[in-house]
Amino acid sequence: MGMKERIAEIHEAMLRELAGTDEMKSLEALRVKVLGKKGDLTALLRSMGQLSPEERPAAGALINEERERITALLEERAQTLKEMARKEALKRETIDVTEPVTMPAIGSEHPVTLVMNEMIDCFTGMGFEVVEGPEVELDHYNFELMNIPKNHPARDAQDTFYVDDNIVLRTHTSPMQARTMLTRKPPIRVICPGRVFRADEVDATHSPVFHQMEGLVIDKDVTMADLRGTLNAFAEYVYGKGITTRFRPSFFPFTEPSTEVDLTCAACHGKGCRVCKGTGWIEVLGGGMVNPKVLEMCGIDSSVYSGFAFGIGLERIAMQRYGIPDMRLMYEGDVRFLGQFR
Ligand SMILES: [Zn+2]
Missing domain, CATH: 3.30.930.10 (Bira Bifunctional Protein; Domain 2)
Known part of the structure; x- marks a missing residue:
């Protein structure tokens, strides 16, 4: 399998999982899985040693482009999740003005x-x-x-x-x-x-x-x-x-x-x-x-x-x-x- 195909495979897998993230924790887990020290893309970068010196610059460029794309996607998803969390919090903290409350006692003039x-x-x-x-x-x-x-x-x-x-x-x-x-x-x-x-x-x-x-x-x-x-x-x-x-x-x-x-x-x-x-x-x-x-x-x-x-x-x-x-x-x-x- 060529470098391009392997990158496409990682990209597809990453997109599938990205759609399923519903909180910052699972998003961070995905980042580690792809870009972390033992991540898929990192592993691909390491495997470049097996390539001939002529092939390496082009392959390195492809991997770096993919890293930037993935970073951008993760960032975009993080923003979406933050926005969702904020809306959720607002909904939770809405004050019900019709709720009965105990009024403080107010004095009156003699x-x-x-x-x-x-x-x-x-x-x-x-x-x-x-x-x-x-x-x-x-x-x-x-x-x-x-x-x-x-x-x-x-x-x-x-x-x-x-x-x-x-x-x-x-x-x-x-x-x-x-x-x-x-x-x-x-x-x-x-x-x-x-x-x-x-x-x-x-x-x-x-x-x-x-x-x-x-x-x-x-x-x-x-x-x-x-x-x-x-x-x-x-x-x-x-x-x-x-x-x-x-x-x-x-x-x-x-x-x-x-x-x-x-x-x-x-x-x-x-x-x-x-x-x-x-x-x-x-x-x-x-x-x-x-x-x-x-x-x-x-x-x-x-x-x-x-x-x-x-x-x-x-x-x-x-x-x-x-x-x-x-x-x-x-x-x-x-x-x-x-x-x-x-
Ligand atoms: Zn009278």
């Missing part, structure tokens, strides 16, 4: 936080600025500057947590009104949201810690009508169109005149229902014109400037808004309760 943020949006939209201050406060700011002198009934030890004779846990956010008036020149337009403390027994409507938001406006020619307009805008923003205010005379040491403010019952829109005990009104906040004595104590000339102030209990608003029957629910931290408000 109802008081929700109400506070909504009210901050409402008042900042009307040009108010948020000011915050210390919860442990000097008697001077909490009481004296609010026209509540020593021996005033509001100072009764039952109502106030005293740290010592001159330091209290603030009983309202009003000390921030005093601090603001003492450090700024009118016009002043601020809201003071925050925690306040009263030595109250815990029950369905009382807690020793609760939240307030007070508002203060000081400028020339500020009247009770401005307070009314501001609170009407607040009522519609928080409770919706058609909700308005009703003012009833009241008394607070730091305002003169003072008023309790009722809002139209949002549950019945004033017709009278169980929520408003048939009156059509819900008591929501207190306010009035800033007492001139307070203005003077805080360094503002009461013959030039006037102002109004109001204070809103945030828990009460949250309880009405979300129909929460018991204030204690808001402080127990039960996620089954808290998770309902989103």
Whole structure:
């Protein structure tokens, strides 16, 4: 058999086996079988010694050509196998987006936080600025500057947590009104949201810690009508169109005149229902014109400037808004309760 025929035989055999390789391991075995030290083509190369010197160059060239062809075929097959393996892996690793998974628990905002943020949006939209201050406060700011002198009934030890004779846990956010008036020149337009403390027994409507938001406006020619307009805008923003205010005379040491403010019952829109005990009104906040004595104590000339102030209990608003029957629910931290408000 001539050299050409033997090469053709090796080539045919190699092609048959090549088609059967389905992984890199069997391909490598085939390479060794043909091109390895003991491979078929290598053996053919060795057998050239038997040829005459004249025949050897031509035979060597043929064998080398075949080696290159086979190398190219093996390389091509290797690429094909790699591509197949890659497709197979992709198929295996495909993510099934319809598969049910356990979602991580996501928290929700506290109802008081929700109400506070909504009210901050409402008042900042009307040009108010948020000011915050210390919860442990000097008697001077909490009481004296609010026209509540020593021996005033509001100072009764039952109502106030005293740290010592001159330091209290603030009983309202009003000390921030005093601090603001003492450090700024009118016009002043601020809201003071925050925690306040009263030595109250815990029950369905009382807690020793609760939240307030007070508002203060000081400028020339500020009247009770401005307070009314501001609170009407607040009522519609928080409770919706058609909700308005009703003012009833009241008394607070730091305002003169003072008023309790009722809002139209949002549950019945004033017709009278169980929520408003048939009156059509819900008591929501207190306010009035800033007492001139307070203005003077805080360094503002009461013959030039006037102002109004109001204070809103945030828990009460949250309880009405979300129909929460018991204030204690808001402080127990039960996620089954808290998770309902989103
Ligand atoms: Zn009602």
